[in-house]
């Protein structure tokens with residue numbers, strides 16, 4: 001791997017107490033190009049702009065996938081990743097679906113390890129502080145032919161972030177018109193276009209006072225699937241229920257960690273189709289105790305209300321299970337608790 005260090009760090013100009021999510025980036029980035037049928041020697045270099053041909057096929061056909069993961073620092077200044085092998089496997093599952101060549105495991109982990117060691121000063125210790133890591137890959141071949149490219153760029157950039165806390169209510173709209181994903185489509189992949197397709201319906205929902213949309217199945221809109229960047233859980237009668245993953249739903253790493261933690265806490269968890277009507281009935285019967293989203297950015301985010309067919313359903317203000325699972329998960333991430341599942345990976 002070629003390493004090209006910055007002359008002087010920009011870290012002193014950063015106000016770590018006022019970080020807008022994902023808008024400040026560290027000093028270096030990892031970059032690796034695919035050409036002539038193989039991934040070339042990777043490089044770590046100063047964070048900066050790219051020069052791309054206007055015909056680069058990503059601009060025309062959206063052949064691009066990405067990941068989102070975090071690094072944490074404990075009180076001894078040790079940096080930890082959380083289940084990074086899951087992100088590695090997932091970016092290659094996404095890449096395969098988008099006909100992008102899979103990325104070598106050794107490049108991914110050596111790249112991450114070196115990049116995080118070089119930029120470790122950007123990770124502040126303390127629960128809530130973390131480094132958001134964005135690996136992504138896109139088609140760079142200069143061609144407007146509508147077919148898979150033969151050149152790609154794989155990059156990892158990193159952004160220091162504070163804990164995601166809006167302070168306000170999270171009111172969600174249950175989708176009745178638009179859909180996020182279709183059977184046989186790319187919903188399970190972190191394909192860039194999946195997110196672009198949500199921006200219009202989500203901004204319409206925002207205008208009506210909703211912070212997020214919970215997507216339902218495209219056929220009937222009767223089943224709850226997931227939110228924009230979160231999987232969704234419902235606590236009904238002391239049981240945690242969440243939709244099973246399939247080709248329309250992202251297999252969230254926080255989702256599977258929360259399922260494991262909940263079971264470890266003796267809570268029964270059901271992964272099964274969740275009907276909107278079932279949730280409304282449980283609300284009516286007073287057995288819907290909590291609704292929360294899970295994802296790398298938010299960890300666990302309690303939902304304040306949901307709306308369906310113009311009817312608003314308020315949820316209980318206290319969310320003891322969501323709060324407890326969030327604390328337990330973060331304690332593992334920050335090396336403040338035992339890690340019975342062996343989820344932490346140290347950076348050396």
Ligand SMILES: Cc1ncc(COP(=O)(O)O)c(C=O)c1O
Pocket residue numbers: 068190226227228229230231250251252253254255294295296297
């Ligand atoms: C569509 C979607 N669902 C769920 C999630 C949560 O996944 P994870 O817990 O791996 O961050 C994300 C974010 O990565 C997402 O983009």
